[in-house]
Amino acid sequence: MDSSWARKFTEDWVTAWNAHDLESLLAHFTDDVVxxxxxxxxxxxxxxxxxxxxLRAYWSxxxxxxxxxxxxxxxxxxGVxxxxxxxxxxxxxxxxxxxxFDGPLVREGHGTYLGEDSNPAGATS
Structure with a gap:
């Protein structure tokens, strides 16, 4: 995975989240994402x-x-x-x-939290 591509993906990801634009965010995921x-x-x-x-229903x-x-x-x-x-x-x-990733799309994702925040209220990932 190229670091400039990773930075661009992350910029798009955070921009979509902060705009609450789920369709832009979901465009980066495979249909069968887990x-x-x-x-x-x-x-x-x-x-x-x-x-x-x-995933759309959960994030909505x-x-x-x-x-x-x-x-x-x-x-x-x-990483790779x-x-x-x-x-x-x-x-x-x-x-x-x-x-x-599977090519340019996310096929699997995991939201992970620090130990004291492992059961967080108020986050969506």
Whole structure:
């Protein structure tokens, strides 16, 4: 994964989140994406989200419940087919989004939190 591509992806990702533009954000994901997050368990009753439509429903519910959602990127880490975006959410909590790619699209994602924030309220990833 090229570092300039990773930075551009991250810029698009954070811009879409901060604009609450789910369709722009979801354009970066495969139709059969699998996404895991402890926040999903809180908001939609399951920690494993399967498919773009289910991901849209989860993130829509998150934005409904967290209208002041905003992310600030702290760091970007790239691997062979994996990108980690470390950011602060609107509550100041540190979160890492771990994204695995199939070509240019995310096929698998994981929202991860610091130990004390492992069951966070107020984040959507």
């Amino acid at each position: 996404f895991t997050s402890p926040v999903a368990a809180q908001l939609v009753g399951t920690a494993v989200i399967r498919g773009k439509d289910a 519910e998150g934005l409904r419940r967290i209208p002041d959602l905003r992310f600030e990127v702290v760091g970007v880490y790239s 087919d994996t990108l980690v975006i470390n950011y602060r959410n609107q509550k100041g909590g540190l979160v890492s989004e771990v994204l695995r």
